[in-house]
Amino acid sequence: MEQSIESYIKNLVRETLGHTLGELQVQSDRRIYVIANWKMNKSLTETAEFFQEFKSSNDVSVVVCPPTQLLYPTQLFIKQSGKPVDLGGQNVHWADKGAYTGETSISMLKDVGCEYVIIGHSERRQYAHEDDVLVNKKVKQAIKAGLIPIICIGETLEEKNSMRTEQVLSTQLFGALKEIDSGDFIIAYEPVWAIGTGQSATADLAQQTHSYIRSVLKQIVGEKAENISILYGGSANESNAAEYSSMTDIDGVLVGGASLKAQSFDGIIKVFAKGEQNS
Numbered sequence: 001m002e003q004s005i006e007s008y009i010k011n012l013v014r015e016t017l018g019h020t021l022g023e024l025q026v027q028s029d030r031r032i033y034v035i036a037n038w039k040m041n042k043s044l045t046e047t048a049e050f051f052q053e054f055k056s057s058n059d060v061s062v063v064v065c066p067p068t069q070l071l072y073p074t075q076l077f078i079k080q081s082g083k084p085v086d087l088g089g090q091n092v093h094w095a096d097k098g099a100y101t102g103e104t105s106i107s108m109l110k111d112v113g114c115e116y117v118i119i120g121h122s123e124r125r126q127y128a129h130e131d132d133v134l135v136n137k138k139v140k141q142a143i144k145a146g147l148i149p150i151i152c153i154g155e156t157l158e159e160k161n162s163m164r165t166e167q168v169l170s171t172q173l174f175g176a177l178k179e180i181d182s183g184d185f186i187i188a189y190e191p192v193w194a195i196g197t198g199q200s201a202t203a204d205l206a207q208q209t210h211s212y213i214r215s216v217l218k219q220i221v222g223e224k225a226e227n228i229s230i231l232y233g234g235s236a237n238e239s240n241a242a243e244y245s246s247m248t249d250i251d252g253v254l255v256g257g258a259s260l261k262a263q264s265f266d267g268i269i270k271v272f273a274k275g276e277q278n279s
């Protein structure tokens, strides 16, 4: 069949530039992230050792989210190492300040140099009984302070087996983003059954789900959804990173276990950085 004028021009541009203009626009607007969630792990000494070994990369956005007591020293280690790494909290309280024993406010996170904060992780939903209303309050608090919330969503095994994944994700998205019409945020799709189990979602399933998530985001924020980074999380590691990085709607990974060792975290970063250079 003869080529249409449009595809002839697209091919010509692709041959000359290595990509079409449309592709270039999408790629340049969506950031690729590799984010470490250390959860309740690491001592001060282990953190210092991590940054002695860690290489990082300029080609993707790298964020490390240590436990709260390590935020400030981690910021110092990052500065000392001169590596391109940003700092993130693992949780935040919804109030500005006050009588909330054991909690951390958004200004406290900002004070120690955080630019990101994980909100609504399934472990907090499970163990601290956080629901979508609370997640929404925390997201608003982060955006108001100029931090980028990494909003976690994901279905349990039971919800997956009873074919409720889409319903769960859409409810979590509409809940977390209620009354939010400005500010940057990241979505992390973390199927609960894949977290810490070694049973990572296949790249095809993750891509399919991310594409669904983007379609829901379109309903919520319109065309801006094209520029929102959607990360995959759940037993991501050096071996499966390449498959995830090749998918159109997977804009990076949120890594637990495999982020604890500098070498394996670097391995994942390298895969995504290579993908960026090739795009």
Ligand SMILES: O=C(CO)COP(=O)(O)O
Binding pocket: 037, 121, 190, 194, 195, 196, 197, 198, 233, 234, 235, 236, 254, 255, 256, 257, 258
């Ligand atoms: O929960 C996660 C990151 O937030 C994923 O943890 P794992 O990579 O250990 O499965």
